[in-house]
Amino acid sequence: MSADNAKISAGKSGDAKHSGSMDSSEWDLVIRRVFDAPRALVFKAWTESTHVAQWWGPKGFANPVCEMDVRTGGAIRIHMRAPDGVVYPMKGVFKEIVAPERLVLVASALDGDGKSMFDVLTTVTFADQRGKTALTLQLRVIKATAQAPQYLKGMQAGWTQSLDRLGDLLAGIRNDGGNHLEGGPA
Numbered sequence: 001m002s003a004d005n006a007k008i009s010a011g012k013s014g015d016a017k018h019s020g021s022m023d024s025s026e027w028d029l030v031i032r033r034v035f036d037a038p039r040a041l042v043f044k045a046w047t048e049s050t051h052v053a054q055w056w057g058p059k060g061f062a063n064p065v066c067e068m069d070v071r072t073g074g075a076i077r078i079h080m081r082a083p084d085g086v087v088y089p090m091k092g093v094f095k096e097i098v099a100p101e102r103l104v105l106v107a108s109a110l111d112g113d114g115k116s117m118f119d120v121l122t123t124v125t126f127a128d129q130r131g132k133t134a135l136t137l138q139l140r141v142i143k144a145t146a147q148a149p150q151y152l153k154g155m156q157a158g159w160t161q162s163l164d165r166l167g168d169l170l171a172g173i174r175n176d177g178g179n180h181l182e183g184g185p186a
Contacts, residue, residue, distance in 0.1 A: 027141040027152045033163050035133045037170040039126045042133040043100035045166060046124060055165035056080065058158045065089075072097060076105060089114075092122075100126055106142070109151055118148040120155075137163070 035042055045051045053066035057080040064087075065079035072094060080088045092107035103124040108116035119142050127134040137159060141152065 029139040031137045058161040119143040
């Protein structure tokens with residue numbers, strides 16, 4: 001399902017192109033989408049690991065590890081496996097949960113030694129829009145190492161594709177005539 005509205009802004013100037021600069025604000029990103037699904041359903045798709053595993057990551061990626069303890073202070077751990085077999089691990093901590101309105105977490109992309117390459121403050125808001133859900137995803141890089149830019153340059157495309165996959169998941173539910181999520185990872 002394609003979102004009804006998709007808006008993206010990036011960096012201080014709104015320019016989606018990024019240099020190799022370590023000024024983390026250059027990597028800040030806001031993506032807005034409207035999904036044709038109720039807010040409670042979209043929130044559930046973000047907070048249950050069996051569902052997150054189905055849409056998290058760019059097209060063609062799988063999530064062999066997707067663990068979430070959705071509570072303030074709870075952990076999230078996801079290993080995204082690319083089509084070529086490379087695994088991109090991340091971990092994080094939930095900072096705020098207001099069901100079904102808002103999620104805040106700090107996520108860290110990990111290197112081969114399990115050390116953070118960059119940390120992103122992620123804020124997701126879910127607003128009811130006459131039975132649809134207006135989702136706003138705000139990403140603020142709060143820490144970045146020298147190796148971070150090679151990964152951060154793909155953040156906008158990765159999140160855009162992830163939200164496309166979320167939309168497809170939600171459309172499948174709608175086409176099945178239900179307002180609930182069932183089953184595990186595809």
